[in-house]
Amino acid sequence: MWDVEIRGMASAHAIIAASIFMATIMPAVLVEKFSVYGTHLVWLYSVAGSVAVVNIAVFWLLGISPPTKKNTLSYKLSKLFRSCVYFLLSCLFFHTVVVLYGAPLLESALETFSLAVLLSTFTTLRCLCILGPNVQAWIRVFSRDGAMSVWDTSLQITTGCSVVGAWLGAFPIPLDWDRPWQVWPISCSLGTTIGFLTGLLTAPLWIRWHRKQLTYKLK
Amino acid sequence: MRLSSSVFASFCLLIELLGIALFLRGFFPVPVKSSLSSKSKLSDLPAEPLAGNSPNSTKVPPPLFKRVVIILIDALREDFIFGPNGKRFMPYTRHIVERGSSHSFIAKARPPTVTMPRIKALTTGSIPGFIDVVMNLNSPAVLEDNVIWQAKNSGKRIIFYGDDTWVRLFPKHFMEYDGTTSFFVSDYTEVDNNVTRHLDSTLKRDDWDVLILHYLGLDHIGHISGPHSSLIGPKLLEMDDVIKKIHASLISREAEGTLPNLMVLCSDHGMSETGSHGGSSEPEISTPLILISPLFQRKVGLEQPAMVEQVDLAPTLALALALPISQNSVGRLIPAVFEEASLREQLRFLHMNGHQLSSLLRDSNPNFHKEDGYEQFRMAEKTHGNWMKLYMDGNTSEVLGNMGKKLLKQYLEALQAMSAALSKQLGKYDMYSMIVGMSLILQVLVLLVLAMPEALSRAACVDVPVASAFLSLPFYLLCLLGSSIHVLVCTSAEASCYFCSLPWLLAFTAILFSSALLCSLVAMAARYGEELVQCSTTRTSSDWTLSELDILLLTGTVGHTLSLGASSFVEEEHQTWYFLLNTLCLAVFQDVCRKYFRERRRPGDDEEDDPLLPSIAEEDASQATFSPAAELGVSVGSEKWLALSTPILTLACCRLLRSLNQTGVQWAHLPDLSHWLNSGDHKVVLSLLAALSLLLIFLLVQRRCSLVSKIALALGLLGVYSYRAAVGNVLFPWQHSGRSISKGTGEARFVYIFILGILFTGVKDLLRSQVMSSAVEGRRLKSRGLWEVYSGVVLLVALLFRAHNLPTLACCLLIQTLMAQFIWKKLHYDAAQTTIMHYWFGQAFFYFQGNSNNIATVDISVGFVGLESYVEAPAVFLTAFSTYAGPLLWACHLVCYLSSERDRAALSLGHGSYCFALLRSVPAVFYVVLVTALRYHLFIWSVFSPKLLYEAMHTLVTAAVSLSICAKSAHRKSDLL
Incomplete structure (x- = not known):
């Protein structure tokens, strides 16, 4: 039972990671003068978009989403609407946090917001896919010892890694090396992506390593 | 020798201060300067030497x-x-x-x-x-x-x-x-x-x-x-x-x-x-x-x-x-x-150069008579006079020419010797003094780290085995070794170092002390090694776990210390602190959320999870009746929301303050709020902001003072405003346009009187609490006295800060009040955690108020507040005080906060001062070692040296605060006896 779940998760993660690489390579073929530094926002949106699509597709196909009590169309629609609102709110939340961390308030607001969108895609969107728009479940998962399944643990790891990656990505900004990747927000979004990829890679490994210690309570 | 933690901490800081002072003296050689402050003039030039007493010409070739x-x-x-x-x-x-x-x-x-x-x-x-x-x-x-x-x-x-x-x-x-x-x-x-x-x-x-x-x-x-x-x-x-x-x-x-x-x-x-x-x-x-x-x-x-x-x-x-x-x-x-040029002119040129060098040598070297070059120059000058006499007599023989050639050579040798003697004093690191200073502070750091388990224990006492060290053989061997190295270095010919020029008694005392310290360090290390072995045999897994906050505090401290190795991070150190502070606030926010949301969910969710938490909740409820929260008239329900909003408010304050003063190097030129406020068109806004900040400061500080202090504080803050108005920074609402701008000496002195008054009341309360018979009454009085001293400090800072910086002070007080009431008390952070947080806040506020690691940002005009002319001692004190106002305010608040803990005040104070000393020592020592290693770095002058001075000054300030804590706990001890 363990192995099946872990293998499923590993393959899901591999697909998501592959989508990030594809999102980096594809525009290079399609868009003229594309480079990760030069046309950073294009790269950022392409990564965010592809990760979003692949995430939704994978989790919809795997059917990991929480069981729904009602199966009516209006309920589903309201859920979808709530998810969108949550996503937007999380973008605003990340934007605020980044501004509090010292990003300029007015100028380059678009760049800051794009970073917030990327962060939300890597964190909130996955939460929405796995847990649904259910704040109580989110609080449970992100409080100590709150994970109840393999997917909860993987969610904890990838979210943590993405946020820490973005955090670490801010460190090279004050250095006076005059490198192209020191422009706001390139180092942070690269840090986020690398952190997310690390999270995707480590989550199955970590769970496999610690499967003896991990005892999930049944829902 | 058993020392309490606070005594131990201030002792370590004092030794460290001596070490740093010695290091600085070696790192910055004293420049060779002529004693005359004016510039050379043509009329000062020496006359051409001429034997006899005929009038000699002072004409320049x-x-x-x-x-x-x-x-x-x-x-x-x-x-x-x-x-x-x-x-x-x-x-x-x-x-x-x-x-x-x-x-x-x-x-x-x-x-x-x-x-x-x-x-x-x-x-x-x-x-x-x-x-x-x-x-x-x-x-x-x-x-x-x-x-x-x-x-x-x-x-x-x-x-x-x-x-x-x-x-x-x-x-x-x-x-x-x-x-x-x-x-x-x-x-x-x-x-x-x-x-x-x-x-x-x-x-x-x-x-x-x-x-x-x-x-x-x-x-x-x-x-x-x-x-x-x-x-x-x-x-x-x-x-x-x-x-x-x-x-x-x-x-x-x-x-x-x-x-x-x-x-x-x-x-x-x-x-x-x-x-x-x-x-x-x-x-x-x-x-x-x-x-x-x-x-x-x-x-x-x-x-x-x-x-x-x-x-x-x-x-x-x-x-x-x-x-x-x-x-x-x-x-x-x-x-x-x-x-x-002609031989006469050449000799004249050489003489002028020699004269200038010899007078510089006379000014800079007390033993100039012993210098070879000086003697040679005197000789040459005499020969020159004789030569001139022959020359003036019209002697044109070959002898004169040969004599002149010889004289030329003599002059050149003298010049070379004098120039060498002068430049030897310059531009050279005094490595011996640097190494002695460095080894001293390294020993102190190791001592501090080794003492950690004892200093943070429940006893808060450190046992330094000095007595046994004095009696051991290695101590005497080390002394002998140290003395012989000292004698060897100091008697070697080329060395001109500060540590050698100290009196022998002082130098040998230092060597004695250093070897004793080394011996006791080894003894302590051996003791811990044994304990560790015993521990590992009896208990396999330690029960010592770190929360996320602890991890953040530790990695932040270590990371900041390491970041000092890069010149950009030294230049932009404020970014590091702002970044860490933000992360700290978010981590605290997470803790608050966890506390309040977990509690709400608990009844339905998991009762058997851990039986500890409900009891804490009960304790909270009972505490709320006499906790400071009740003072503000806050109900328990809204307290939760206040606690939740405190970190967010702190974050918002930090973001505002960050854009108030742009500092650092790379982005220092960007327009900031302080420029906008000071631009003249926005004087009304600045006045309103200053007035509001002063009002907020009064509201936040007056709560814990006695009535007399309250009135004095109010009058003092009014005085601050009128001082700023007199200087011309802000507008008086009823001011007539024709009023001229004065120096505001009267107003500033008016405020000084109130500051002294408040400080006096505070000290009086503190002293009276010692002789109080009832313990409860005594504690209340003592706490009030401390807060009064604190408000005196706040008033002084308010006077010294520029008008646009008054919001910084107000925000500082606001954050202190909110954090103390809703975060530190409620979340049961221990003394060490609270101290680290205070230290971080203090560092961030150092930069919020517009400082940087560049000497140019020190505001020297503060030294003239309330003084008619420049008087050195008060000017230096006021400048240092206002520059380090941020760290000082937070340190003072730490003292007040820790001693307000009811039953464990002495213990917390001990832990706090120990942590404070350790927090200061780690970056200071690391930085000193780093600067020694990087002494030929490209930016050593522009970036690293100023930062070294800042580090030394910060250590001095910390040592002063630590000594005051020490004095307080000494009081307490006498109280107990």
């Missing part, structure tokens, strides 16, 4: 040259001209060197080989000491005597094109100038075109006497791609063209009957094999110096260029232009330049 063109090519290495590169890329220059009428030398530059000090060396002839540069950061202009000033003073018209460092060093000295900023290292064509484009028109004109050109391109190429890059060749060819153009123009304008012109080709420093500079490697300090003039004899082939010092150019130029030699010059003239 006429100048040798009419016009001078100085071409300074930044980072021109000597082998770019004298080596194979020169043959390929600088054919014209090479031709002049080999066949033209010129003199070529290799001029040795002194480290640090950085442009600004090197320009100073070239123009003043002195070797600027580190402390000199650091102290002059506020006014970059050269105040010392220098050739440029002398030239301008004697009516020479100077034109300058090139690096704008010159323009900053010599403001208003140039008749015409065009400065190029050297900020953009990647540009190496535009910087030079900027200089060359003026050449044609300038060379045609006749209205100048001195032309100075400073080319930066070569240096930039070196920084980009090193000395072997393909870009070097074209650049050298370009420079060669420039030299050719100037030389041709000078020759064509050479007229019969007038004096010849002089062209000087030199460089400020060389270039290392990687293309950088700043250190003391051979290619970095070897620069070419080529003097070209029709006056000189034509060369007949390439000779090995002679070695001179870079500082020799200043006296040579001064004498050749008939200017007085600048006072602090340690250079000696280059004899080859004066070969064509």
